[in-house]
Amino acid sequence: MKTSLIAAAAVMLLSFGANAANTMKPHHEDALDCRTCHTTKGKFQRPEAETCIECHGGMSEIPTDPNRWDKNPHSSHHYEDLLECTACHSEHKASRAICSECHIVEFPNLK
Amino acid sequence: MKRRDLLKAAAILPVATLGMAHAASADKKEKMSFDEVYDLIIVGSGFAGLSAAYSANKAGLKNILIIEKMIAYGGASAICGGIVCMPGTKLQEKHGIEDSAELLVQDMVKVGRGFNHPELAMTMATQASTAYDMMMDCGVEFKDKLLRLGSHSAPRGHIPSNASGGGIVVPMHKHLLEKGIKFQNRTNVSAIISDDSGVSGVAVQTDFDSRTGKFAKELTYKSRHGVVIASGGWGSDKQFVKTTMPVYADLRTTAQSGATADMIKSLLAAGSLPVMLDMYQLGPWGSPDERPAGPGSFFSDYAFSEGIAVDPKTGKRFVNELSSRRTRSEAELVVMQKGTKETPNYPFTFCSEETTEHAEGFHAAYRDGAVKKSDSVAELAKRHGVDEATLTQTIADWNEIVKGAPDPFNKPLDVKTELKAPFYSFRLSPVLHYCMGGVAITPDAQVIDATTCEPIKGLFAAGEIAGGVHGMDRLGGCSSIDGLVFGQIAGRTAAKYKANA
Numbered sequence: 001m002k003t004s005l006i007a008a009a010a011v012m013l014l015s016f017g018a019n020a021a022n023t024m025k026p027h028h029e030d031a032l033d034c035r036t037c038h039t040t041k042g043k044f045q046r047p048e049a050e051t052c053i054e055c056h057g058g059m060s061e062i063p064t065d066p067n068r069w070d071k072n073p074h075s076s077h078h079y080e081d082l083l084e085c086t087a088c089h090s091e092h093k094a095s096r097a098i099c100s101e102c103h104i105v106e107f108p109n110l111k
Numbered sequence: 112m113k114r115r116d117l118l119k120a121a122a123i124l125p126v127a128t129l130g131m132a133h134a135a136s137a138d139k140k141e142k143m144s145f146d147e148v149y150d151l152i153i154v155g156s157g158f159a160g161l162s163a164a165y166s167a168n169k170a171g172l173k174n175i176l177i178i179e180k181m182i183a184y185g186g187a188s189a190i191c192g193g194i195v196c197m198p199g200t201k202l203q204e205k206h207g208i209e210d211s212a213e214l215l216v217q218d219m220v221k222v223g224r225g226f227n228h229p230e231l232a233m234t235m236a237t238q239a240s241t242a243y244d245m246m247m248d249c250g251v252e253f254k255d256k257l258l259r260l261g262s263h264s265a266p267r268g269h270i271p272s273n274a275s276g277g278g279i280v281v282p283m284h285k286h287l288l289e290k291g292i293k294f295q296n297r298t299n300v301s302a303i304i305s306d307d308s309g310v311s312g313v314a315v316q317t318d319f320d321s322r323t324g325k326f327a328k329e330l331t332y333k334s335r336h337g338v339v340i341a342s343g344g345w346g347s348d349k350q351f352v353k354t355t356m357p358v359y360a361d362l363r364t365t366a367q368s369g370a371t372a373d374m375i376k377s378l379l380a381a382g383s384l385p386v387m388l389d390m391y392q393l394g395p396w397g398s399p400d401e402r403p404a405g406p407g408s409f410f411s412d413y414a415f416s417e418g419i420a421v422d423p424k425t426g427k428r429f430v431n432e433l434s435s436r437r438t439r440s441e442a443e444l445v446v447m448q449k450g451t452k453e454t455p456n457y458p459f460t461f462c463s464e465e466t467t468e469h470a471e472g473f474h475a476a477y478r479d480g481a482v483k484k485s486d487s488v489a490e491l492a493k494r495h496g497v498d499e500a501t502l503t504q505t506i507a508d509w510n511e512i513v514k515g516a517p518d519p520f521n522k523p524l525d526v527k528t529e530l531k532a533p534f535y536s537f538r539l540s541p542v543l544h545y546c547m548g549g550v551a552i553t554p555d556a557q558v559i560d561a562t563t564c565e566p567i568k569g570l571f572a573a574g575e576i577a578g579g580v581h582g583m584d585r586l587g588g589c590s591s592i593d594g595l596v597f598g599q600i601a602g603r604t605a606a607k608y609k610a611n612a
C-alpha cells in the first residue's frame with residue numbers, strides 16, 4: 001500500500017514535471033491535460049492530425065485570417081489538405097508556418 | 112556486430128568488397144529478418160515516386176509504400192510551377208499546334224549541348240502522352256492554354272489549373288491513397304540494403320526531423336520487387352554543391368530544404384554509376400529582389416517572351432531572351448561581372464502593361480516589390496541606371512522587330528506586343544535550380560553498376576536523381592515530364608522484377 005502510494009506520488013510528480021517543461025497554448029490550458037492529445041499508451045507520442053481535427057474540424061472548416069499576401073495555408077495550392085496540422089502548428093513550442101521557407105509571409109494569428 | 116551495423120557496413124562498403132559483405136550477411140541469414148515487408152518500396156513522394164506507385168499498382172502490385180523524409184509530401188514537385196511540356200496531347204491538338212516527340216528531342220539536344228543520352232531523351236519524349244493519360248486518370252486539370260518556354264520550338268507547356276505542381280501531386284497522391292498505396296512521411300531512408308540476389312530493401316530512420324537530423328528508431332524494410340529511388344535533387348546541400356562545382360558555392364538555390372545529397376551518396380555506396388554530378392542548371396529568372404523562384408520568376412517568363420532584357424551598362428539587349436537557361440544565365444553572369452559589390456550591374460527584363468495582364472506571378476511580385484512600375488522611359492532608365500537615350504533607341508529597335516524587322520538575336524515571337532509605357536521591370540541574378548547529374552539508368556529505369564556497366568539487380572531510379580536525359584542543361588517544363596515518364600517506367604520494371612529470378 002505504502003509503496004504504491006509513493007509510486008503514485010512519483011508518477012504525479014513526473015507528470016507535473018513534464019507539464020512544467022512543456023507549456024500549453026493558452027486556449028488549451030483550461031480544457032486539456034496531457035492525455036487529451038497523447039492518447040496512445042505508454043511513452044508520449046506525437047498526436048495524429050485526427051486528434052486535433054476531432055475538436056477543431058478539418059482545414060476547410062478553419063479559414064485563415066485574410067492577409068496582405070493573399071495566402072491561405074488551409075487551402076494551399078501546393079498541398080491542399082494533405083498537410084498534417086503539426087507541419088505548422090506546435091503545442092509545446094512556437095508554431096512555424098512552413099510556407100515561410102519559400103514565401104515572404106507572416107501570420108500574426110498563427111496558433 | 113549488430114545486424115543493423117552489418118547492413119550499414121554492407122551498404123557503405125566499396126563495390127569491390129561488396130561480394131565479401133554479401134558472404135558475411137549470408138552467413139547470418141537466419142538472423143537477417145526485416146522489421147517490415149512490402150511488395151515495393153519507393154523513396155520520395157514527388158512526380159517520379161507517385162508515377163512509380165501508379166504504374167506498379169496498375170501492374171498488379173498491392174502492398175506499395177512511398178517513403179518521404181519531410182513532414183510535407185511532394186518535394187520539389189509540390190512547390191514547383193507545375194509546367195509540363197508534352198508534345199502531341201489533346202490540348203495541343205485542340206489549339207491547332209503542330210508538334211512531335213522528334214521536335215522536342217531536337218530542342219532537348221540543342222539545349223543539352225549534345226550531352227543527352229539519346230535513348231533516354233527519346234523515351235521521355237515519345238512516352239509523354241502516357242504521362243498525360245495518367246494525370247487525366249488521376250483528375251489533374253490543366254488551363255486551356257499552352258505556354259512556349261525558352262528554346263522550345265512549339266508552345267507545349269501545360270499549366271495546372273492552379274498554376275502549381277501541387278495541382279498535379281495532390282490529385283495523384285489522393286488517387287493513390289484510394290488505391291490503397293501507403294504513404295509514410297518523416298522517414299529518412301539512410302541506406303540501400305542488398306543481398307545475394309540484388310537490392311532487397313532499405314534502412315530507415317523513423318520520426319525523422321529534417322532540421323535536426325534526430326530520429327526515433329532505426330528499422331529495416333524489405334521490398335520484394337527491388338527499390339525505386341525517386342529522391343529528387345540535392346540543390347540545398349551546400350557542401351555537396353561546393354565540392355562538385357566550387358564556382359556555384361555561393362549561389363542561392365530554388366531547392367526545398369530537404370533536397371540534400373544523402374540519397375545520391377547512398378546510391379554511389381551501392382555501386383551506382385554517376386553521370387554529370389558537377390553539372391547544375393541555373394535559373395536565369397532569379398532576382399536579387401525576391402527569394403529564389405518567387406512570384407517574379409513566373410512573371411519574368413512573360414517579360415522575357417513579350418518584352419526584352421537589357422544590360423544597364425550598355426543600355427542594350429544582350430541575349431536572345433528565349434534562349435536556353437544556360438545561355439541566358441551565362442550571359443547574365445557576364446553582365447553582372449561588369450558591376451562591383453558597391454555598384455552592382457544587375458541586368459533587368461521589362462514589358463508593357465498588356466503583358467502583365469496575363470502573366471502568372473505578376474500580381475504578387477508587384478505587390479511584394481520585386482517588379483516595379485515606371486511611367487516613362489526616363490523613369491525606367493533612372494531606376495536601372497541606364498543611359499536614357501540608348502534605352503529609348505533599344506525600345507524603338509525592339510518595336511521595329513515586333514513589326515517585322517529582323518531580330519539580331521533571332522528570338523521567336525508568338526505574341527507581338529509593342530513596348531510602351533507604363534513599363535514593368537524586374538532585376539535578374541541567376542540561382543541554382545536543378546541537378547543535371549545523377550545516377551546512370553537504362554531506358555527502363557534500371558540503375559547501372561559502376562564496375563560492370565550492367566544494371567544493378569533490383570535498383571531503379573527516376574526523376575531528378577537520375578542523370579543523362581537532359582544532358583548538360585534542360586528545357587523548362589521538362590523535369591516534371593521526365594519524372595512522370597521515368598517514374599511510370601520504373602514502377603513497371605519493378606513490378607516485373609522478382610528477386611532471385
Ligand SMILES: Cc1cc2nc3c(=O)[nH]c(=O)nc-3n(C[C@H](O)[C@H](O)[C@H](O)COP(=O)(O)OP(=O)(O)OC[C@H]3O[C@@H](n4cnc5c(N)ncnc54)[C@H](O)[C@@H]3O)c2cc1C
Pocket residue numbers: 154155156157158159160178179180181184185186187188189190191192193194195196276298299300301341342343344365366367369370371373374404545573574575576587588589590591592594
Ligand atoms: C521552385 C521550382 C519550380 C520548378 N518549376 C518547374 C516547372 O514548372 N516545370 C518542371 O518541369 N520542373 C520544374 N522544377 C523542377 C522540378 O520541380 C523538379 O525537378 C521535380 O519536381 C523533381 O521531381 P522528383 O520526383 O524527381 O523529386 P522531388 O519532387 O523533389 O521528390 C523527391 C522527394 O524525395 C524525398 N527524399 C529525398 N531523400 C530522401 C531520403 N533519403 N529518404 C526519404 N525521402 C527522401 C525529398 O524530400 C522529396 O520530397 C521546378 C523546381 C523548383 C524548385
